Amino acid sequence: MKYDVVIIGSGLGGLLCGTILGREGYSVCMVEKNAKPGGCLQSMRRGKHVFNTGIHYMGSLDKGQILHQYFKYFGLLGKVDVQRLDENGFDVIGFGSDGATYPLAMGTGFVDSLAKHFPDERHVLEQHAAKMKDVCRSLPFYALDDKLYGAVFDKPYIGTCADQYLRSIIGNTRLQKILSGNDPMYGTISDKTSLLLYSLINHSFTESAWRMAGDSEQISNALADGIRAAGGTIICRRTAERFVVEKGTAKAIVLHTGEEIEGTQFISNVHPQVTLRMIAEGDIRKLYRMRIESLQNSSGIFVLHVALKERTFPFCNHIYYHYNRDNTWPSKFMMTPVGNERDGYAQAVSLLANMDFAELKPWEHTTVGHRDAGYQELKSRKASQLIEAAEQHFPGFGQMIARQYTSTPLSYRDYTGTPEGSAYGVLKDCNHPLSTMVFPRTGISNLLLTGQNVYFHGVLGVSIGAAATCSELLGAKYLMDKIKG
Ligand SMILES: Cc1cc2nc3c(=O)[nH]c(=O)nc-3n(C[C@H](O)[C@H](O)[C@H](O)COP(=O)(O)OP(=O)(O)OC[C@H]3O[C@@H](n4cnc5c(N)ncnc54)[C@H](O)[C@@H]3O)c2cc1C
Known part of the structure; x- marks a missing residue:
């Protein structure tokens, strides 16, 4: 059988493309290497707790806001167990150096919550909030305005570095740190993070922030059910290995079993560097291959999932970010509540901190379940360091732990196929915005890319990216009108 669209990988990006195109009458076949669809949407059950692996919170889910509009269109509203975070402090940024904490409030409260501590900066904070909104509205699939299509790269935002921008408007270094306090959500603020990416994430959380109170597989299950209901096929436990390309057009994808799946159109949700390794030399422009191969990836994340002893750790309905007071790893960590109070x-929490892949080099050629005692020792050392840092803000935290589970970027690499277990895929560099941006189109006429590597990561970023990918087939205005409802 030949399908209208063959989608390789069933992470959020692949599932959303399958949903959009299935609804438009395309026959869809998705191929997934794992036992279940979902990629980073997968959660893991440990005892009575369910820990999410790649989605902890998201923004702009209030009625009328952009993710609400996308979720409504994707049929996800009411199917995902989310909880609105604390209105007066959805994120709390803490400093181990002096114990100070700063809650960030939602909506108009955002400026007030910070102006309380920095009254002289009120005006600048107002400008900052307005700027983030403006920047987001320059994005066609955010504003759902096709007239902006193509013009986003004329705007300076993609080539403006977020940290330089913050330093240019805000003199107070503590406030600068607070405003980039949640940077683990975009792989740490650096001289490479664009104002566009920074604004997309921060503005959406500031509008309204929601945590996954239930299991993030609810999203992948609902999307997969919808794709099947529209007649689509999802084939799991099959690794795509090689494209059959004739005269610049993809004809089929060959799986590890030797099966071939033919299609008219192909969409890869797999990291672009891995996707290109599935295409023979000579079948795609050398320059394109060289550009994609040269791209750096964002950092990976070490995760410590903790099941807590009963009635030891008060429930906090916010995400906590902590700057370490010591000059040791982790320089910053994020803590998110798990499940319900x-x-x-x-009952449980997850702690996340960036981890350099260099530390994992000795195990680079090993796979999950086949790593030695040295790797286990590294993981427990990392967990102890993370717990020690957490105790700066939560004294006695270590004593509250009933059970703990860890994962490293190697776990993510093996699970999702992302090079070096990078958390957010290709690192888009604001100093070289066009050469480090990944677009849906490739050098193969009927092969598109989707997922976090295309434009932006995260639930909102990948939703925008999936719409942009499908607009290549459906037309931007047509699709935007459908999303607007
Ligand atoms: C630790 C962590 C925490 C995060 N927290 C948040 C958060 O709180 N909020 C937020 O918005 N975002 C968060 N993110 C980011 C978010 O999870 C991702 O941006 C998003 O889920 C990526 O989706 P994707 O479809 O691009 O890729 P993936 O989820 O990686 O999906 C790719 C799929 O392709 C499959 N695949 C790979 N190779 C092949 C092959 N050869 N053949 C067949 N299938 C293949 C994989 O198995 C996988 O299912 C987090 C990410 C991480 C790592």
Whole structure:
């Protein structure tokens, strides 16, 4: 059988493309290497707790806001167990050096919550909030305005570095750090993070921030059910290995089993560097291959999932970010509640901190379940360091732990196929915005890319990216009108 669209990889990006195109009458076949669809949407059950691996919170889910509009169109509203974070402090930024904490409030409260601590900066904070909104509105699939299509790269935002921008408008270094406090959500603020990416993430959280109170597989299950209901096929436990390309057009994808799946159109949700390794030399322009191969990836993340002893750790309905007071790893960590509160107490939490792949080099050629005692030792050392940093803000935290589970970028690499287990895929560099941006089109006429490597990562970024990918087939205005409803 030949399908209208063959989608390789069933992470959020692949599932959303399958949803959009299935609804438009395309026959869809998705190929996934893992046992279940979802990629980073997968969660893991440990005892009575369910830990999410790649989605902890998201923004702009209030009625009328952009992710709400996308979720409505994708049929996800009411199917995903989310909880609105604390209105007066959805993120709390803490400093181990002096114990100070700064809650960030949603909506108009955002400026007030910070102006309380920095009254002289109120005006600048207002400008900052307005700027983030403006920047987001320059994005066609954010504003859902096709007249902006193509013009986004004329705007300076993609070539403006977020940290330089913050330093240019805000003199107070503590406030600069607070405003980039949630940078683990975009792989740490650096001289490479664009104002566009920074604004997309921060503005959406500031509008309204929601945590996954239930399991993030609810998203992938709902999308997969929708694709099947529209007549689509999802084939799991099959690794795509090689494209059959004739005269610049893809004809089929060959799986590890030797099966071939033919299609008219192909969409890869797999990292672009891995996708290109599935295309023979000579079948795609050398310059394109060289550009994609030369791209750097964002950092990976070490994760410590913790099941807490009963009634030990008060439940906090916010995401906590902590700057370490010591000059040791982790320089910053993020802590997110897991599941629901019970009598005011948390049952579980997850802690996340960036991890350099260089530390994992000795195990680079090993796979999950086949790593030695040295790797286990590294993981427990990292977990202890993370717990020690957490104790700066939560004294006695280590004593509250009933059980703990860890994962490293190697786990993510093996699971999602992302090079070096990078958390957010290709690192888009604001100093070279066009050469480090990945677009849906490739050098193969009927092969498109989707997922976090295309334009932006995260639930909102990948939703925007999937719409941009499908607009190549459906037309931007047509699709935007459908999303607007
Ligand atoms: C630790 C962590 C925490 C995060 N927290 C948040 C958060 O709180 N909020 C937020 O918005 N975002 C968060 N993100 C980012 C978000 O999870 C991702 O941006 C998004 O889920 C990526 O989706 P994707 O479709 O691009 O890729 P993936 O989820 O990586 O999907 C790719 C799929 O392709 C499959 N695949 C790979 N190779 C092949 C092959 N050869 N053949 C067949 N299938 C293949 C993989 O198995 C996988 O299913 C987090 C990410 C990480 C790592």
